[in-house]
Amino acid sequence: MDKKMEKKGKDRRDFLKVTAAASAATLFAPAIARAQGKFPNGPVQLVVPFKTGGGSDRTFRLFAPYLQKELGVPVNVINIAGGGGWVAWQQMAKWDPAKDDHILGTLNFPHMFSYLDPRMKRSENTESFNFIAWHSLDPCIWAIRDKEDRFDDLKSFIEYVQKNPNQVIMSTTAVGSDDHMGIAFAEKFIDNFKVRKVYANSDKKKINEVINSTTDAVAGNVGFYVPFMLERQLKPICVLHDERYEALPATRTFEEVTGQKNISFAGRTIVCAPGLGGEKKAIFAAAIKKAMNNPEYLAKEAKNKNNIFYLEGDDLKAKIEETRKFVESVKFWEQKT
Amino acid sequence: MLTPEIIGYALNVLSATNLFTMLIGVSVGLVIGAIPGLSPPMAIALLIPVSFGLAPDTALILLVSCYAAGIYGGSFSAILLRAPGTSASAASVIEGYELTKRGKAIEAIRISTFASVMGGLISGLALLLLAPPLAAVSLWFGPAEFFLVSLLGLTSIAAVTFGALYRGLIAGLFGLLLATFGIDTYSGFPRYTFGYIGFEGGLEILPAIVGLFAFAQGLELCEGKATGNISGVTRLSWNVWPKLSEIFYVRWALVRGWVTGLIMGIVPAAGASVAQWIAYAWEVRHAKPGDEFGKGELKGLAATEASNNGVTGTSLIPMFILGIPGGISAAVILGALMIHGLNPGMRLFRNNPEVIYTIMWGFLIANVMMGFVAAFLARIMAYLTLFPRGILGPMILIFSVIGTYAGANNIHNVWIMMMFGVIGYYAQKYRFSPAGILLGLILGPIAEDGFRDMMVVSFNNPIPFIFSRPIAIIILLMIVFALYFAFKPKSWEKKREDQDIDDKQLSTTD
Numbered sequence: 080m081d082k083k084m085e086k087k088g089k090d091r092r093d094f095l096k097v098t099a100a101a102s103a104a105t106l107f108a109p110a111i112a113r114a115q116g117k118f119p120n121g122p123v124q125l126v127v128p129f130k131t132g133g134g135s136d137r138t139f140r141l142f143a144p145y146l147q148k149e150l151g152v153p154v155n156v157i158n159i160a161g162g163g164g165w166v167a168w169q170q171m172a173k174w175d176p177a178k179d180d181h182i183l184g185t186l187n188f189p190h191m192f193s194y195l196d197p198r199m200k201r202s203e204n205t206e207s208f209n210f211i212a213w214h215s216l217d218p219c220i221w222a223i224r225d226k227e228d229r230f231d232d233l234k235s236f237i238e239y240v241q242k243n244p245n246q247v248i249m250s251t252t253a254v255g256s257d258d259h260m261g262i263a264f265a266e267k268f269i270d271n272f273k274v275r276k277v278y279a280n281s282d283k284k285k286i287n288e289v290i291n292s293t294t295d296a297v298a299g300n301v302g303f304y305v306p307f308m309l310e311r312q313l314k315p316i317c318v319l320h321d322e323r324y325e326a327l328p329a330t331r332t333f334e335e336v337t338g339q340k341n342i343s344f345a346g347r348t349i350v351c352a353p354g355l356g357g358e359k360k361a362i363f364a365a366a367i368k369k370a371m372n373n374p375e376y377l378a379k380e381a382k383n384k385n386n387i388f389y390l391e392g393d394d395l396k397a398k399i400e401e402t403r404k405f406v407e408s409v410k411f412w413e414q415k416t
Numbered sequence: 417m418l419t420p421e422i423i424g425y426a427l428n429v430l431s432a433t434n435l436f437t438m439l440i441g442v443s444v445g446l447v448i449g450a451i452p453g454l455s456p457p458m459a460i461a462l463l464i465p466v467s468f469g470l471a472p473d474t475a476l477i478l479l480v481s482c483y484a485a486g487i488y489g490g491s492f493s494a495i496l497l498r499a500p501g502t503s504a505s506a507a508s509v510i511e512g513y514e515l516t517k518r519g520k521a522i523e524a525i526r527i528s529t530f531a532s533v534m535g536g537l538i539s540g541l542a543l544l545l546l547a548p549p550l551a552a553v554s555l556w557f558g559p560a561e562f563f564l565v566s567l568l569g570l571t572s573i574a575a576v577t578f579g580a581l582y583r584g585l586i587a588g589l590f591g592l593l594l595a596t597f598g599i600d601t602y603s604g605f606p607r608y609t610f611g612y613i614g615f616e617g618g619l620e621i622l623p624a625i626v627g628l629f630a631f632a633q634g635l636e637l638c639e640g641k642a643t644g645n646i647s648g649v650t651r652l653s654w655n656v657w658p659k660l661s662e663i664f665y666v667r668w669a670l671v672r673g674w675v676t677g678l679i680m681g682i683v684p685a686a687g688a689s690v691a692q693w694i695a696y697a698w699e700v701r702h703a704k705p706g707d708e709f710g711k712g713e714l715k716g717l718a719a720t721e722a723s724n725n726g727v728t729g730t731s732l733i734p735m736f737i738l739g740i741p742g743g744i745s746a747a748v749i750l751g752a753l754m755i756h757g758l759n760p761g762m763r764l765f766r767n768n769p770e771v772i773y774t775i776m777w778g779f780l781i782a783n784v785m786m787g788f789v790a791a792f793l794a795r796i797m798a799y800l801t802l803f804p805r806g807i808l809g810p811m812i813l814i815f816s817v818i819g820t821y822a823g824a825n826n827i828h829n830v831w832i833m834m835m836f837g838v839i840g841y842y843a844q845k846y847r848f849s850p851a852g853i854l855l856g857l858i859l860g861p862i863a864e865d866g867f868r869d870m871m872v873v874s875f876n877n878p879i880p881f882i883f884s885r886p887i888a889i890i891i892l893l894m895i896v897f898a899l900y901f902a903f904k905p906k907s908w909e910k911k912r913e914d915q916d917i918d919d920k921q922l923s924t925t926d
Binding site: 136166169278309 | 457458460461462464465554555556557558559599600601602603604605606611613614616617684738739740741744747748751754755756757759760761762763824825826828829865868869872873875
């Protein structure tokens with residue numbers, strides 16, 4: 080046998096050895112880890128309550144590899160879609176801490192407070208979930224066409240609406256969404272502020288409507304809308320946030336202009352099985368925090384136009400409580416739509 | 417305009433990395449598209465993490481290739497098994513499966529491949545050359561136009577009833593009723609949910625299609641003898657390349673299909689799942705003596721297949737130029753574009769022409785590659801039609817369940833799919849067109865949203881509003897024509913009927 084052939088044979092044997100070792104490692108790693116009492120000792124599932132390709136799915140698929148790095152085990156994103164998130168959330172509320180300790184879920188605010196609407200007859204509430212961290216927060220904004228000449232800021236917009244009640248049309252996401260709640264709040268607490276609303280289930284529809292003059296203004300979330308402002312198609316008139324938003328420093332908050340604290344956003348939190356506590360929850364919490372501070376991840380989210388917003392412990396509870404109070408103050412289900 | 421600079425970007429696509437990535441995108445798209453329950457947007461979303469490590473243009477070539485092939489992949493299972501893999505291929509079931517039943521599976525596949533590849537290429541050229549003006553057209557569509565487009569789509573029901581017009585209309589109305597299930601966007605009220613969480617998000621199109629066609633087909637194959645196959649032949653043609661005579665025979669069907677696809681791609685919210693039905697109805701209206709619509713007419717298949725891929729390129733236009741995706745797949749691609757740091761809009765063309773044009777050329781070349789991969793796969797997949805019914809039936813049932821569950825990880829979707837399966841089985845048996853039910857379900861939400869939005873923006877005065885909008889008037893005229901031709905028998909049809917009556921009278925007098 081010449082040397083070349085011999086080397087080829089050796090290479091192949093090496094390759095087979097490495098492959099066999101790798102396969103064995105994959106097969107037995109969880110068992111070995113379990114035997115050593117390590118946690119987590121197998122793949123962790125991260126449940127996203129919406130379909131593949133949506134905003135939540137995108138951000139958590141970006142996040143998964145970084146969480147995987149911190150936990151040392153594979154993190155797989157699982158989409159359980161349906162019922163506007165509730166198919167997955169009902170399951171999360173029933174997870175058993177003994178069996179379901181390798182599964183994390185994501186929960187959206189103020190979206191999940193739709194349970195406060197008595198028509199929905201939900202039995203779950205915030206107490207049903209075991210929150211670990213607040214992950215991201217995309218504030219609501221109101222925007223108008225860049226070339227609009229009837230109003231150019233929130234003050235002139237409100238004055239115009241007050242002079243022409245029920246004549247101005249706003250595009251918003253469905254009743255009960257964060258965008259709708261911001262408008263419902265204004266209608267409840269600003270005198271004579273009454274607009275007609277066209278509802279949508281996607282930003283693409285809303286943006287199309289305002290750009291092609293079907294409607295006069297749009298309520299949406301900053302992340303998706305910034306590119307349209309850079310393209311000079313849309314102009315922001317206010318942000319429904321407690322302070323001015325970093326990416327739009329010249330845009331005033333609703334509170335600055337009206338004195339009313341109208342704060343609405345699309346927020347995402349991460350939960351684990353109810354009752355899962357002690358060391359296991361602490362391990363998840365530490366890994367999530369570390370992954371969320373990974374500069375590479377933050378750079379990717381900046382491109383994705385998602386605003387990372389970390390909260391834990393009492394701050395997290397307080398934010399959830401503040402959001403609940405806001406939704407309760409609006410009581411959108413009692414308003415005429 | 418096709419400047420030398422733009423042509424030059426085509427060379428960027430021809431690197432080994434780009435071509436290999438394209439092959440992966442095309443293969444994944446074809447396979448996932450062919451499995452009932454798994455959709456092109458899902459295939460694209462699953463490839464996004466894979467694309468992170470790639471250069472932006474290579475990454476986007478991967479995704480657009482997967483999109484083009486995904487839309488086409490669904491046709492395989494639609495034609496061969498009456499189990500459409502995607503909502504874009506549901507209409508191909510009608511003539512495609514009838515051809516399979518007559519032992520002409522390969523003939524059906526080859527004309528479908530030709531129609532799709534050419535449709536993708538023409539649509540890709542429109543994307544490359546006419547993107548900015550066509551994007552402006554997409555902005556002319558408002559609530560009135562959406563409402564009327566959905567009505568135009570509903571007129572297609574007349575074309576899929578095959579003589580049972582009233583039963584077809586009942587099926588369509590039933591579909592429209594089912595489309596109202598779920599939480600109402602205008603009031604937040606849960607409509608017809610019966611306290612069942614599976615109904616809260618509304619009845620999704622994909623489980624409905626899998627149920628109405630694939631699962632129902634599985635049930636049908638499970639009755640009767642287990643031996644014998646669906647194609648009725650033991651050998652298939654091996655020629656996967658279409659003959660010139662075939663292309664010549666369907667030439668006008670192809671043209672009409674491509675035109676429908678190109679236009680419907682630009683209409684936001686409509687897309688391939690509406691285009692194919694409008695194209696099919698157009699074809700039925702153009703029927704000539706001797707055409708066998710409903711019994712395996714090649715022209716009907718050519719039209720549906722030309723239209724659904726004719727959509728693919730133009731549906732990307734509003735996304736690239738305006739940042740407003742035309743459909744779900746385009747929305748997923750938009751997400752990927754942003755993650756790769758490319759903000760859609762005219763700035764993209766000014767600042768990164770090399771990236772955007774490379775992607776567009778990539779889309780064009782991917783369509784050609786799709787033709788070759790599809791020809792290769794066609795031979796393997798067509799073997800399924802030679803399987804005994806006793807094996808094929810249960811196989812389709814199992815794949816329907818697995819595909820539907822894998823699509824959403826949601827057991828409720830599986831129950832809903834099975835519910836539609838039983839409905840589809842009986843609907844087919846008693847000639848209440850399953851396609852009519854599907855059309856109602858697809859078009860119901862577009863019609864309802866369009867109507868309610870139109871009432872808001874027209875201050876409850878829709879008629880003058882419609883007549884103040886040129887595009888709305890054009891669509892309205894198209895509806896009037898469609899209805900006129902749907903109900904008025906053609907002169908040759910009338911002659912044939914008279915002849916039949918004469919024959920009957922003759923036979924009774926004999």
